Amino acid sequence: MATKAYQRTYTQLQAITKATVTLNARGVANDELATVNGKLAQVVKTKGDAVTLQVFSGTEGVPTNAEVSFQGAPPTLRVSDQLSGRFFNAYGHPIDGGPEIEGEEREVGGPSVNPYKRRQPSELIPTGIAGIDLNNTLVSGQKIPFFADPDQPYNRVMADVALRADVDKIILGGMGLTNDDYLFFRHAFESAGALDKIVSFVNTTEEPPVERLLIPDMALAAAEYFAVDKNEKVLVLLTDMTLYADALSIVSNRMDQIPSKDSMPGSLYSDLAKIYEKAVQLPDGGSITIIAVTTLNDGDITHAIPDNTGYITEGQLFLRADPDSGKVIVDPFRSLSRLKQLVQGKKTREDHAQLMNAGVRLYADAQNAKTKLENGFDLSDYDLRCLDYAKEYATRLLSIDVNITVEQMLDTAWEIFAKYFSPAETGIKQVFVDKYWKKD
Amino acid sequence: MSTHGKVTGIVSNLVTVTVDGPVAENELCYISVGGNQLLAEVIRVTGDKASVQVFESTRGLKNGDSVEFLGKMLEVTLGPGLLSGIYDGLQNNLTTMTGVFLKRGEYTDPLDRKVLWAFTPLAQPGDKVIAADWLGEVKEGWLPHKIMVPFSFKGEFTVKSVAPAGNYTVDETIAVLTDKDGEDIPVTMVQKWPVKVAVKCYKEKPRPTRIMETGVRVIDTFNPIAEGGTGFIPGPFGCGKTVLQHAIAKQGDADVIVMAACGERANEVVEIFTEFPELVDPHTGRKLMERTTIICNTSNMPVAAREASVYTAMTICEYYRAMGLKCLLLADSTSRWAQALREMSNRMEELPGQDAFPVDLSAIISNFYARAGMVLLNNGQTGAVTFIGQEGRPLLLRPRAEPRRPEALPGRQPDRLLLQIPRVSRDPGIPAGKDPEELG
Structure with a gap:
């Protein structure tokens, strides 16, 4: 982080929890970024002069006299065509050994599209998987999660879907990926020779959970760059949104917020909607399609995370093991694509x-x-x-x-x-x- | 002098403001941030601190930012031109906004001030009138849109003059009324009304006597709904609630339809935008859109505006009811509305009730349902607001049991119709909510 002239620095913390620090500071803006002894943090609450920051990489080793500098701006991502083919961490820094990206700095987590300016999604996204294309056809501009138990091969299915889909760019947002899953995605993209149309933002289980909170916004800021500025068809993969929601609950818990259903923060619905509603068919031809993964606890879809997700997304794809055929199948009863009728028989055969x-x-x-x-x-x-x-x-x-x-x-x-x-x-x-x- | 204040605390969209004068519960205020004015509503006052919910993103807001209180509650603008309008939850016209993305602090006028309306006087000079009495009418589409004594006028007035038949804009004076102190008050075609207060300018609310045909055979035959009745459609996501509501909106026997997409998916709202202008009203042969107003607050718009959206929709219905018209209000969905209430209650650190909903949820919903109904107007004519809401339940949970979700329960008390979609319709892969006769 470059030091800027107006940067304000403080050295007296009032309180430290595992995920947050609180200090007295003035003139601090909501959502603003700061560094705490070099660790990136974001303003999540102000009360009088007391400012609470969520420290993305955790507060291990942060002393009460840590140096806190405010950056004066919310999180940003540098966007340009150089993003293609690259792997980044949650802060948008390269993790593939390549150079930093040069380009315009864009605020992440920006405003919503005016619903009146949207176009009706109407383009088929073929995946080759009949459980999806035949029974739950995907449409560009749609947002849909895989609901799956953690032992289902959802990341493999997602990689297959991404590589077969006829899109201009694929943005991977990996949250709490195991190192193995990360390497799997990387290998799958590389061996398919598709790396030049893929941008990845990855947080692995080795890294602190709170960092995950930046991943969807980073991935979607990159997606908006390609869809809005370049009129491209963009497919965003978010895995695993359950771990994202868990990170939200960690922060709200550390801030002593009263837990809502299933100890999730009360704002879970809005937090998830802000991400999923970035899926859009834009008037000038660009589109953002979101395919996410929500892992379930023993198939329980009444838990707050899948329940809230289901009210936001346009359907869900349910993976389960079928003992009769010995295969993992896309469950035809519990899966649903709410936009399928926009392409079935219109972009596909009449029958x-x-x-x-x-x-x-x-x-x-x-x-x-x-x-x-x-x-x-x-x-x-x-x-x-x-x-x-x-x-x-x-x-x-x-x-x-x-x-x-x-x-x-x-x-x-x-x-x-x-x-x-x-x-x-x-x-x-x-x-x-x-x-x-x-x-x- | 109006009350001013300074921001002293921020958690997401709940902002604490220290005030220098009197403030009222539900009073509106503008918060100045970076040249933008953000609208907010007071939801709690403690000493000189007011908690306000901001209807916009609070990113970049700082402690010390100035706040100006407006001395009024959230209001809707009522006048000719509301029909075929597409508004957000705060009645901003979404069609006249510039740019593809919603801009923070952009508020647009709900009515077109330049349109000329062909006015015909109904009242005579010397007539004694009270609030909601008809002074004249204009043709809005094919509907006689009555210009009324504003609902906020208290007591009896004498008509001093009424404009002659002719073309006027909504802001021109079409009548002058004299109050009992002899003061002259000009009246235009436009009036304002606070959304959270029920319009009670009618003689009485008798028992509904007529059936409102929904055009859906299974409802009209077995479970008909009364004109001025209330109903709700419970069901898990994906069972066809929205499909059923759209069917009712297309065929229902009502003069005016207001659809409130409260926390809905943007792509589903786009479906309404795309379909409705093409559809023909089976009762009049005119375009369906000409009798429809859409209040659209998608799930990613700020949560406080989601709460406002259903009230905005109801107030518009009450306005048309006072003209002796049959109105149908379709709210999709009230469970997302309940979630918005839960979210704000959680932010204010209120102790949670069942499933973390606020304890007064049931009272709030009952009050809201009670605003529907058939009314006997002062001039002996009748008007009605029929309300059909939707309540979600998690997929496949408690398949045949009574709706047990807390946000569904209160709906049962005031409503008179329950349209339960059985779970079984999901199982055989039949697109739920469709008339079985259409299949095959």
């Missing part, structure tokens, strides 16, 4: 929506059949066919290791339907049956 509904309904019938089986009831011929169908449907379409085009997904669905059912049993409109039904 898309019908096939999706039929496929999921028959899969539900298979679940009923399974319940009957487990309770010792006799199974009808239809039940048995449903069970076989479910296994094949899960393996060939729902599984996350599928990588085919949307056209192939639709053809595969027709093929599986024809194998186990009559046209009437699928309930698909006759016009589509006449046109697409796979006859022997």
Whole structure:
């Protein structure tokens, strides 16, 4: 941090907690940055002359006579095309050994887009995964999280999605990534030869948790640069938002704030919304799409973090292990893309929506059949066919290791339907049956 | 002389101000920061310290910044031109704002002051009138928009003069009233009213007697709602609450529809912006947008403005009700509103109630629901505000139980209709909220 002429320096701390320090200072602005013995900190509360700072890297070793200098500005990121292909820490400093970025300094966590100036999202984002493209189609400008237990391979799925998506830039915001996950992303991007369109901001589990709070704002400031200034299609990956929310609760707890539901801060909804609502289809063609990960505790979506997330995002993608097919699948019942109807049958083939509904309904019938089986009831011929169908449907379409085009997904669905059912049993409109039904 | 103050404490959007004179609960003030004026509302006073919630980002705000109190509560501007308007929670016109991003401290006029309205007088000189009596009317779209004695006028007045039929702007004097002290008061087409106070300029509130057709068969046949009744749609996210509300908005038998997107997803609001101008009202054959006002406070806009948005919407409905019109208010969603209340209560360090909601949540929501209803106007005509709110519950939780979320409970007391969407509609992959007959 360059020393500036107007910098004010203090050397008397009044209080220190694990995440915050409090001191008496005047003329301090809300959200302003400061350094505490060289550690970056941000103003989170003022009360009279008492100013509370959250110290991003933790307060270990900070003495009461620490030198506190105020920077006079909120967090910023230098933006330019030089960002492409680079890896940064939570402060926007390179961690890949390369030079610092030259460019315009932009405030992070800036204002919202006027909802009236937005455009309706309408471009398909193909991922190759049928559990997503067929049943929960993604649209540019959408924001959607993966809900997954920590043992699900969500980071792998996300890397696959990112590399297959037809976008101009991919921004990775990694919060509390294990070093292994970080290296996985780095390797995946490098070996795909896609590094030049990827910008990464990474906080690993080795680093202090409070630093994570900067990651989404940094990643989205970079995304806005490419989407607004360059009219590019930008995909932002945020993993893992549960760890981000945990960091919020650490700070509010250290500030003695009264905890809200599940010991999260009362402002959780607004804090998450500020991030997710950066997803936008801009009038001049640029867009920001956000795919996030919210890890769950044993599938519990009633916890404050997934619950609040669900009210902000446009659907959710639920990953789970399917014991019948032995695959990890995108759960068709609990997943939902709220924007899918904007592209299904419009940017994809006309029979898309019908096939999706039929496929999921028959899969539900298979679940009923399974319940009957487990309770010792006799199974009808239809039940048995449903069970076989479910296994094949899960393996060939729902599984996350599928990588085919949307056209192939639709053809595969027709093929599986024809194998186990009559046209009437699928309930698909006759016009589509006449046109697409796979006859022997 | 108006009261002034200085900022002495900041935590997020809750600011403490030391004041030099009297302040009122819910009084508005402007905080000056870097050439911008930020609007805020008093929510607590302790000694000479007022806690104010700021309707904007408080980034860069400093202790010592000056505050000017306005001596009035949050008001809406009422007059011809509200219909087809798109406003934020504080009734700023979103369509006339410049730039793609919302600028802090930019407040736009809700009414177009230049438009000429064709005025027809209804009152005669010498008539005795009281608040909300009709003085004349203009055509707003196809609706007769009554120009009324402002709601804030107390006591009886004598009409001294009424402007002759002709074209006037909203700010021109269209009548002069004489109060009982003989003083002349000019009246224009515009009046203001504080949003948190119910408009009670009517004779009585009888029991609703007519059915309001929603156009949704399953509601009108089995669970019809009364004109002036209240209802709410509980359900987990993704079950189709918004889809159902949009269906009601499109087909409901009402003269005026106000949609309050309270803490909603911006992309869903964009869907309304994109769809509604194209849709035709089945009752009149005119464009749906001509009878619709949208109050749009998306989830990333400041939390205090989210709380204000439902009140702004309700006040606009009450205004049109006083013209003898049938109004329908759709609020999506009241649970996000409750979350806003929770967030502010948490910031003020109030002891939390159930699920960390403020303990008076139930009273606040009941009061709000009670502002709906059919009324008998002073001139013997009737008007109605029908209110349908939405309450969220977590996905797949307590599938068939009664709504147990605290923000859902109070709604049950004052309302007369419960539109519960069963969980089962999610399971077979049927797009929930759709009429089953449309499927297949």
